[in-house]
Amino acid sequence: MDQSGTSALLQGAVQDIASDVVSALRGGDHVRMSGTMAVDDIEGGLSLAAVRVLGADLLLPHVLFPTPPAPEALAVFRRTVEAFPPRPDAAPTVLWSHWAMRRTLRRLDTPLNGPPAVETDPQPDAGWLDDAPWQTLTHQLAVLAPLALPGEDCAVTRAARRRPVDVARGFVRAVRRRDWQQAAGAGRWLTLLDGVPDTLGLETGLDFVELMGGADPRVALQVQAARVMRAAGALV
Numbered sequence: 001m002d003q004s005g006t007s008a009l010l011q012g013a014v015q016d017i018a019s020d021v022v023s024a025l026r027g028g029d030h031v032r033m034s035g036t037m038a039v040d041d042i043e044g045g046l047s048l049a050a051v052r053v054l055g056a057d058l059l060l061p062h063v064l065f066p067t068p069p070a071p072e073a074l075a076v077f078r079r080t081v082e083a084f085p086p087r088p089d090a091a092p093t094v095l096w097s098h099w100a101m102r103r104t105l106r107r108l109d110t111p112l113n114g115p116p117a118v119e120t121d122p123q124p125d126a127g128w129l130d131d132a133p134w135q136t137l138t139h140q141l142a143v144l145a146p147l148a149l150p151g152e153d154c155a156v157t158r159a160a161r162r163r164p165v166d167v168a169r170g171f172v173r174a175v176r177r178r179d180w181q182q183a184a185g186a187g188r189w190l191t192l193l194d195g196v197p198d199t200l201g202l203e204t205g206l207d208f209v210e211l212m213g214g215a216d217p218r219v220a221l222q223v224q225a226a227r228v229m230r231a232a233g234a235l236v
Helices: 003-027 041-064 071-083 092-108 134-143 155-161 164-176 180-192 202-213 217-235
Strands: none
Touching: 003 041, 003 217, 041 071, 041 092, 041 217, 071 092, 092 134, 134 155, 134 164, 134 180, 155 164, 155 180, 164 180, 164 202, 180 202, 180 217, 202 217
């Protein structure tokens, strides 16, 4: 199969898995695998690559509700973490995405006996975010949306907390540019940040992002994650 065909298959697998996650977020249920998690070499390799693209958000419903993940989902997630260690010279977003997956695995993959499956990892460097222009900051945070979780702390989260107005500006810019994935990811972060301008109208903005881009399951995932976290915050 040529590269374009492989890319299309991978994109389709990512969309399928994201749809499963959205369904689980809406229903508070296990992530169902839509048949994409076959175990033979070809399908299995595609599934691992798709999970790597989606990252820690594969198991997001089990972090937010929380519920134990289905064994097959956890097994594929663990295999992906083991199969795709980042190179030392990988981009910061790749390092952080892998760190987020390992953190999720530590949280959810607790054996009956013995230590957790993955030991605590040092955090990658996040200093590149400190002086990043607000446009770049928003783009990078949207890529790292799986790190936007209530009650969690890391260097990326602290960088976002220091710049809520810049993230809000980035959200508006993404909406105007019709970049729905970036807008949805930024909106997820904004749900957790203090100091977001009231004039932003985040809830209405997220409704608009879902209306315009929600046919893309990856957009719907971020919007639904923001809603779940917003509802949980309102109950505290």
